[in-house]
Amino acid sequence: MSFSSxxxxxxxxxxxPVGSLPAWLVILLGLVTAIGPLATDMYLPAFxxxxxxxxxxxxxxxxxxAAWFAGLxxxxxxxxxxxxxxxxxxxxxxxxxxxxxASAGCALSADYHMFCIWRFLAALGGSAGVVVPRAIVRDIxxxxxxxxxxxxxxxxxxxxxxxxxxxxxLVLSVGHxxxxxxFATLYGVLGVVAIAWTLxxxxxxxxRIALSVTTVLWRYVGIAREPMFLSAALLLGFSAFVxxxxxxxxxxxxxxxxxxxxxxxxxxxxxxxxxxxxxxxxNGRLVHRxxxxxxxxxxxxxxxxxxxxxxxxxxxxxxxxxxxxxxCAMIGLITGSLGFxxxxxxxxxxxxxxxxxxxASALLGTLQFTIGSLSGVLLGYLPLGSAVPVAATMxxxxxxxxxxxxWHRQHAAAAE
Numbered sequence: 001m002s003f004s005s006x007x008x009x010x011x012x013x014x015x016x017p018v019g020s021l022p023a024w025l026v027i028l029l030g031l032v033t034a035i036g037p038l039a040t041d042m043y044l045p046a047f048x049x050x051x052x053x054x055x056x057x058x059x060x061x062x063x064x065x066a067a068w069f070a071g072l073x074x075x076x077x078x079x080x081x082x083x084x085x086x087x088x089x090x091x092x093x094x095x096x097x098x099x100x101x102a103s104a105g106c107a108l109s110a111d112y113h114m115f116c117i118w119r120f121l122a123a124l125g126g127s128a129g130v131v132v133p134r135a136i137v138r139d140i141x142x143x144x145x146x147x148x149x150x151x152x153x154x155x156x157x158x159x160x161x162x163x164x165x166x167x168x169x170l171v172l173s174v175g176h177x178x179x180x181x182x183f184a185t186l187y188g189v190l191g192v193v194a195i196a197w198t199l200x201x202x203x204x205x206x207x208r209i210a211l212s213v214t215t216v217l218w219r220y221v222g223i224a225r226e227p228m229f230l231s232a233a234l235l236l237g238f239s240a241f242v243x244x245x246x247x248x249x250x251x252x253x254x255x256x257x258x259x260x261x262x263x264x265x266x267x268x269x270x271x272x273x274x275x276x277x278x279x280x281x282x283n284g285r286l287v288h289r290x291x292x293x294x295x296x297x298x299x300x301x302x303x304x305x306x307x308x309x310x311x312x313x314x315x316x317x318x319x320x321x322x323x324x325x326x327x328c329a330m331i332g333l334i335t336g337s338l339g340f341x342x343x344x345x346x347x348x349x350x351x352x353x354x355x356x357x358x359x360a361s362a363l364l365g366t367l368q369f370t371i372g373s374l375s376g377v378l379l380g381y382l383p384l385g386s387a388v389p390v391a392a393t394m395x396x397x398x399x400x401x402x403x404x405x406x407w408h409r410q411h412a413a414a415a416e
Contacts, residue, residue, distance in 0.1 A: 034160035041164035046177035062380035069373030071123025080362020085211035095128025100188030107181035139202035166266040231408035232349035238400030240372025248376040279339020292344040299340030306333035307398035
């Protein structure tokens with residue numbers, strides 16, 4: 001039996017009803033999407049060890065994180081059109097295979113530059129796990145139903161940031177930091193096996209579109225020129241900027257400046273992820289009574305107030321080593337509010353692009369991770385002697401979110 005025919009029969013056996021996803025598929029897609037936070041958050045406790053062994057110099061760990069985010073951004077640019085042309089299964093299988101091979105390369109790297117290259121390649125493959133699940137959701141549902149399914153995915157996806165730092169710390173307590181990347185390799189291999197055996201293709205052959213460089217570029221131009229998409233996508237980009245600023249600074253901020261133990265750091269990191277999940281799940285319950293764009297706007301307002309307060313308290317010296325839990329509280333308010341922003345902004349970005357959801361998802365992800373990776377690069381060059389640089393960087397991203405939210409509201413009102 002050929003690969004295409006086996007894929008067709010698989011899709012027939014596991015046909016998915018429009019408007020819903022079975023629980024097993026929500027879990028599988030959530031675990032696939034979680035490759036991003038797994039490869040990011042599990043690695044955070046290893047920053048000092050990687051700096052020491054690979055000899056990249058001060059700020060080098062933040063640069064390796066930026067290489068990962070840059071790979072995610074660039075990889076998504078091609079994964080979307082591929083998934084619109086070849087279906088959802090093939091790009092996902094190929095991407096996870098590359099992720100597994102490159103993660104093994106990270107584990108075997110002998111110097112800083114090769115490590116960065118392998119991290120970049122792992123991100124190119126892992127980008128399929130970001131693009132394709134969102135396109136699958138758009139194949140199945142839109143509007144409030146799509147937002148509900150996206151919230152379900154967020155629940156599974158959000159468990160990884162809770163577990164990954166503690167898991168990374170556990171690995172470091174019993175072995176070498178390279179074991180973290182052997183774990184990532186195994187995770188990718190298991191993902192390939194699970195997808196090959198269970199995942200149907202949600203994009204019928206008659207809906208697949210031609211693939212050429214010219215067609216792809218013009219498709220991206222057409223999507224980017226649509227204000228409702230662009231405003232929501234840029235909002236998600238600045239949301240990623242805020243979150244990545246927190247991720248890139250967290251090991252230094254909490255373990256060196258605030259003097260948290262690795263166990264306290266892992267606990268706090270998990271609590272923040274739990275707040276994000278809680279926000280997304282509350283959003284999923286409210287979305288049938290309150291419009292997605294209203295929930296998104298309220299989330300942005302809450303983040304703006306929290307970010308402004310964090311900056312004021314850190315400049316005043318209150319959110320810092322003297323009162324470390326004020327830092328925790330401010331960051332917790334921000335991450336919890338993001339749970340109301342990200343699922344709704346994602347669904348709103350896809351509203352007019354169901355016929356090429358893969359390309360729209362890719363462009364959204366490229367913008368999201370390109371903008372987000374800039375915060376890691378910026379923090380790599382800032383002196384992190386207090387919470388002020390972190391608060392200022394996060395507040396800058398929040399200002400971008402607020403501007404994009406106002407822009408989106410303006411065009412939404414004009415379209416009514």
